[in-house]
Structure formats: C-alpha cells, structure tokens
Amino acid sequence: MGGFVYLSVRHEILTDFDARIIEETDALRRTFAEEGRDGLAATLAARGSIGGALLYGLEAPDRKRLAGDLVAPVSSGWTELKEDENDEPPEGTAAEIIRALVTRLPDGSILIVGDERRRANEALRGVLSAFGWAIGATIILGLAGGLWLSRQFLRRVDAMRLAAQAIMAGDWSRRIPLTPIDDDLSALARTFNRLFARIEKLLLANKHISADIAHDLRKPLASVLRRLEGARAQGADLEAVRSAVKAAIAEIENLLETFNALLRIAQVEAGARRAGFRPRDLAEIAREVVEAFQPAAEDEGKTLALRLDEPLPISGDKELLAQMIANMIDNALRHAPKGVRVEVAGERMPGGVRLSVADDGPGVDSRELKVIFERFYRADAARSTPGSGLGLNLVAAIADLHGLECSASDNRPGLRVTLTTADSSE
Amino acid sequence: MKTLIIEDDEEVAAFVAAGLRERGHEAAIVANGRDGVQRASAEQFDAIILDRMLPEFDGLTVVALLRAEGVATPVLFLTNLSGIDDRVDGLEAGGDDYLVKPFAFEELMARLIALARRPMLGGASPTVLSAGDLEMDLVARTVRRGGEEIDLQPREFRLLEFLLRNEERLVTRKMLLEHVWEFLFDPQTNIVETHISRLRTKIDRGRAASLIHTIRGAGYLLRVLNPGL
Numbered sequence: 001m002g003g004f005v006y007l008s009v010r011h012e013i014l015t016d017f018d019a020r021i022i023e024e025t026d027a028l029r030r031t032f033a034e035e036g037r038d039g040l041a042a043t044l045a046a047r048g049s050i051g052g053a054l055l056y057g058l059e060a061p062d063r064k065r066l067a068g069d070l071v072a073p074v075s076s077g078w079t080e081l082k083e084d085e086n087d088e089p090p091e092g093t094a095a096e097i098i099r100a101l102v103t104r105l106p107d108g109s110i111l112i113v114g115d116e117r118r119r120a121n122e123a124l125r126g127v128l129s130a131f132g133w134a135i136g137a138t139i140i141l142g143l144a145g146g147l148w149l150s151r152q153f154l155r156r157v158d159a160m161r162l163a164a165q166a167i168m169a170g171d172w173s174r175r176i177p178l179t180p181i182d183d184d185l186s187a188l189a190r191t192f193n194r195l196f197a198r199i200e201k202l203l204l205a206n207k208h209i210s211a212d213i214a215h216d217l218r219k220p221l222a223s224v225l226r227r228l229e230g231a232r233a234q235g236a237d238l239e240a241v242r243s244a245v246k247a248a249i250a251e252i253e254n255l256l257e258t259f260n261a262l263l264r265i266a267q268v269e270a271g272a273r274r275a276g277f278r279p280r281d282l283a284e285i286a287r288e289v290v291e292a293f294q295p296a297a298e299d300e301g302k303t304l305a306l307r308l309d310e311p312l313p314i315s316g317d318k319e320l321l322a323q324m325i326a327n328m329i330d331n332a333l334r335h336a337p338k339g340v341r342v343e344v345a346g347e348r349m350p351g352g353v354r355l356s357v358a359d360d361g362p363g364v365d366s367r368e369l370k371v372i373f374e375r376f377y378r379a380d381a382a383r384s385t386p387g388s389g390l391g392l393n394l395v396a397a398i399a400d401l402h403g404l405e406c407s408a409s410d411n412r413p414g415l416r417v418t419l420t421t422a423d424s425s426e
Numbered sequence: 427m428k429t430l431i432i433e434d435d436e437e438v439a440a441f442v443a444a445g446l447r448e449r450g451h452e453a454a455i456v457a458n459g460r461d462g463v464q465r466a467s468a469e470q471f472d473a474i475i476l477d478r479m480l481p482e483f484d485g486l487t488v489v490a491l492l493r494a495e496g497v498a499t500p501v502l503f504l505t506n507l508s509g510i511d512d513r514v515d516g517l518e519a520g521g522d523d524y525l526v527k528p529f530a531f532e533e534l535m536a537r538l539i540a541l542a543r544r545p546m547l548g549g550a551s552p553t554v555l556s557a558g559d560l561e562m563d564l565v566a567r568t569v570r571r572g573g574e575e576i577d578l579q580p581r582e583f584r585l586l587e588f589l590l591r592n593e594e595r596l597v598t599r600k601m602l603l604e605h606v607w608e609f610l611f612d613p614q615t616n617i618v619e620t621h622i623s624r625l626r627t628k629i630d631r632g633r634a635a636s637l638i639h640t641i642r643g644a645g646y647l648l649r650v651l652n653p654g655l
Binding site for chain 2: 260288291292293295296297299318319323326327330333334391
C-alpha cells in the first residue's frame, strides 16, 4: 500500500517535472515565431537572471552559443546533461544532473530547456518524508487511541464486574455506573441495572414481609394469648371459658385470613400465575364484579357506577383480575361513608387500557397517596374499620403481574386509584 | 354416607373421621396414594377426601388412576395453602371439588354432602327444578311460585338454581361465591348476604312459608318447611 502510494507520487512528480519543461519549450517556440532568434535570445537572457527558473541554452545552427548556459548534445529530444561541464563543481559536491529537452527550431538553431534533476528528487523526498511522518503519526496515534479505548472498555467491564461482585456480597442497592457513551456496552449496563433493581425489589419485598408479619400479627396473637390465659384464670366458670375460646377462634380465623392474603400476594408476586394468562376482556370482568357489588352498595346507601369502553383487551388471569377489581371496590366502599358515589371507569388507550376506581369520600392525605399500596398500610382514619391492610397491596401485586402501573391520586374530593398499562417500550 | 379419607397427616385424618362418625357417617382412612387407589377401586364409597401431597402417588395421580379405572366416586381435594393454581390442576385431573386447609369442618361437610348426592355424570339433567310450589324452568329461564311468575336478575337466577340443586343441603358462602360468581376469594363486602336477601324478598314475598333459610355461622339452606301447605 505504502509502496504503491510512493510509486504513484513519484510518477506524478516526474510527469509534472517533464510537463513544466515541455510547456516552457512550447512558450519559447512561440516567442521565436513572433520575435525571431534575437528576440528569443533576449527573452532567455532575461529568464536566466531570475532565481529558481529553469535552465536554458540557445545555439545557432553553427553551434555558436547565443544565450543560456546549457550546451546541446548532438541529437534532439530528451536527454540528460552534466551541469556546466566547463565549470568545476564546488568541492565535495557531485555534478548536478540536468534533464533537458532539446528542440531544433525552424531556422536550424537549437533550443535547450532543462531543469536540475535534484529538484524533482527534493520534491519527492519532501513528499516522502511528509508521508513517513503521517504514517508514523497514524501508527502512534492509532496505538495510543486503541490502547486508550481498550483500557476505557476494560475499565467499564471492570465496573460491571465490581458492581456484580458488590451485589453478590449483599450490597443490593449497588448499580453499574453509566457513562455518557451510548453504545452496546451501555445498553448492556442498563439492562443489568434493571435486572439488579428487580432483584432488589423482590428481596426487599421478602424482607418486608417478615418484618410486617412480625409487627402486625403480634398484636392479635398477644390478644389470643391474653384471652386464653384469662380463661384459665377464671377456673371453673364454663361460660367464661367458652366465650374466651370463641373469641380466640374468631381472632385466629382473622389471622388465617391475613396469612392467606399474604401468601396469595407472595404467590402473585412470584409470577407463577403467568402461565395461565389468556386474552381477556377487562370490561367484561369489571362489569361482573360491579354487578356483584351493586346490591350491597345500594343497601348501604352508596352508589356504584360503571363507565366502560368495550372491549378492554388484556392478557391475564381472570380470577386474579376479578379479585383485583373487587379489592379496589371493596376499599372504596368500606372507607367511605353513606351517600358516597364510587365510579369504576375503564378506557382503551393507545397501547393498552386504563382502569380506575374513584370515590368522592374523605380520601387519603396527599402525603400518604404514595404508600397506600404498601403492605399493611392503613390510613389513620381507617384503623377503626375492619380490614387487614392488604387489599390494595394485593391489587398492586396483581396489577404488576399484568403489566399495569398503579397510582393513587386526589379525586377532589376522595380517592382515585388508577391502573394503567405500563409503557412496554421501557 | 361412606367416605374414604386418603391423607398422610394423621391428625387431620383423625379429625375429619371423628367429625364424620359423630354425624353418623362411615369413614375409612388410608395414609398413602397407592393404598388409596386400591381401596377406592375395591370398595364402594360415596365420596373420597383426597390430600394433594401424599407418599407413593400424589393426589393428582390418584384421581387420574381412579378415573382411568372407571371409578366415578366424587373426589374432594384437600390442599395446603401453597399454590393457587392447585385448584385448577385438581379439577382438571378429575377432582370434583376443592377445599383449602385449614378449613372449618362445617365447610367440608357441606361440600361432601353436595358431592355425594350429585347425580352421576351422563344422566339426563332435568330442565325443570322445583321445591314445594317453587318451579324453575332452566330452558325458558323463568321462575314461578304458586303459578305466579317471579322476575329475577340473571345472577339471582343462578343463585336460586344452585340452591335448588342443593335442596335440603347446607351451602356455604364460599360455595356460593365459587359457583354463582366464580370468585375464588371472599370480598369484604357482603355480596352474598345482600343477594340472598334480595332473592328471598322476591320469592318469599307474601308467602307464609319461607324457602331460603340462614344457618347462622355456616351458610344457607333451601328447604320446604311445610310441604303439605
């Protein structure tokens, strides 16, 4: 490649070199035609005094030198001359080689136009050395850049490895640092980070479940214990023992319900149910659930309204979706006073569905809107109404399994719980 | 009623057997799947209570083997809390009903009796159900009491149909939720109670004798109290 470039550059330079001589010869022949031999001699004399110009020679047909320094050989055409054979070359330097074009003019006189070969060689050397520098610089920069890039790449891979190691060691919140570079490696890092976030979420859920159970189930268990101990202390009073046992059984049944709900949430969160997903119409499911709740709502002096686009296609588990909607309605009906209006609304949206249950009851404090989907969350005002505090948590778990995002907002007045198909592009 | 209990948890098996005997029924216990299949194919039982997790053959295999042998005895599955898909698997394998542990004995009893008296598969199903002077035409979807037509909502119709099919038997809230609404959960809102109360108002209005009776703490019962009236 380099050799080819050298050869073509050399060819180019030599061709240029010759072309210049030919052009000059042509120009001088025109001068001869217009101004005659004397005119040409004068022109040559003038040119010869300019530094850096070509070298010339003009001889009469009898070989008498009329102008210039070059001495013509016998034949015309391209030739090579030794510079000024009469003059001694300066010490230590070789005689210059001159490439010359010898032309016989119409009147028999001879015109010689030449140039020192050295100049072509110098030009070639100049190009060559520039060429060398360029190649050298390219190689050096290439190596340095490659080294830098690969170190950069290795550093990023190393960052991934370190993050993975930290996570393995238990630092679950650790993520791979992202660089501003947007390439495949960044995409990989982002994917890993999403994976790590998912793992962290699952682990935290597990951690919370034990903590929550410890906190929230201790109270009813302690109360059962108290009742039974009280009954034992009562001694022979059979009636008191019987009523204590009955109360204890009721408490334990409630506890079992809570355990059932917790296990159901855990199973839903584990995602095992996904295998049973089928295309469903969420509108149809919502209609059935609303219809089931309507008489009970009316009896309590509450209104349950339904507003639906139909159908609302979704892939899912019918039982779970029914339970999800039932829990949302349950929640709205139970925490709101008589006269409340609860509306279940379903809409089709680009790329999915939106389902909301809104009431015009007392609502939830705006600071608490974010946490109502959490396990065992109960609004202060709701502590007196029955319930495990797991209803909306199960809603969130089922929604998540179905790719729906939960949000709670102020319905002004009241609470609105909305489920929206999550953006699948993320 | 003669029941076979296939259950490896001795405590549960003894508890169920004692409860059945106390109510005048026969109960036999086997502790693993292999013995269960043998016993169930050798003897005639009215119902089988089958645990899901068993040594030798598990519950699903037991049902599949029995059904393959042509034993049509109704099977009630008992299961632990794990696995909400179990229900579907159990019913698909050939079970007839499903109950999750822990359970109230009344719930088990109600389901068992409903199962044991279920007409055998393949028999011509009736198109008219009746109890006393109440008549339900399943084809025309009409209900009459004493010849007078009663207008029911579709869900009320299904509710009454289920009660009629289980005449004289206790049906629990959970059974109604499962069969009438297909809800496998128990909502906090009293949807069963309000539907029953509406249905009762419609079919008992202006009558001396009530048909639907509430069994406190257990469920409901459709019974003609005074057939001679």
